[in-house]
Amino acid sequence: QKEVEQNSGPLSVPEGAIASLNCTYSDRVSQSFFWYRQYSGKSPELIMSIYSNGDKEDGRFTAQLNKASQYVSLLIRDSQPSDSATYLCAVSLEEYGNKLVFGAGTILRVKS
């Protein structure tokens, strides 16, 4: 089992819909969770961080964290074609000295 797992996709949603991206992780004591967006050929860009259970909203993005289930998700409301990218989940894992470990990413395609 990988330390940080994501469905590789692609996840296809119509423009204006809600995109739901999921991530599970292996370390029960992880404290920091991040979502990065990566366009093809570009570097990862930080879009959300979350540290405690529950929801955190920032514009059209909502991050959800459930530490008991070792699960973090990202919701994108009113999806736009410009949201089409790979979304990387990153978790600080204690077994790796709390460094960020990344999932392989989920490809999101928003169809206009």
Next chain:
Amino acid sequence: DTGVSQDPRHKITKRGQNVTFRCDPISEHNRLYWYRQTLGQGPEFLTYFQNEAQLEKSRLLSDRFSAERPKGSFSTLEIQRTEQGDSAMYLCASSLGHVTGEKLFFGSGTQLSVL
């Protein structure tokens, strides 16, 4: 531009040659990280610095790889005797530091192709 900058953006080299990449972090950030990313995968940790001290190296990092951060400012990553398996995007990131797990801000990366 006050973001993380990396140079060069692209590097094509022949197998067996040495290459060196440079990273300039955000000026007030004291932690600097090197990651490597291949197609379809997330970034993999290679090494990181707290100021000028290299605190950790990944088991992935063979003896052919060496990184420095003189004076705690810019950093260089050198790969000696390159192999085709070294072809990847090399990403540099920086953070404010003091506590691991802080937000990382990435540079644009150096795409290495080993022929």
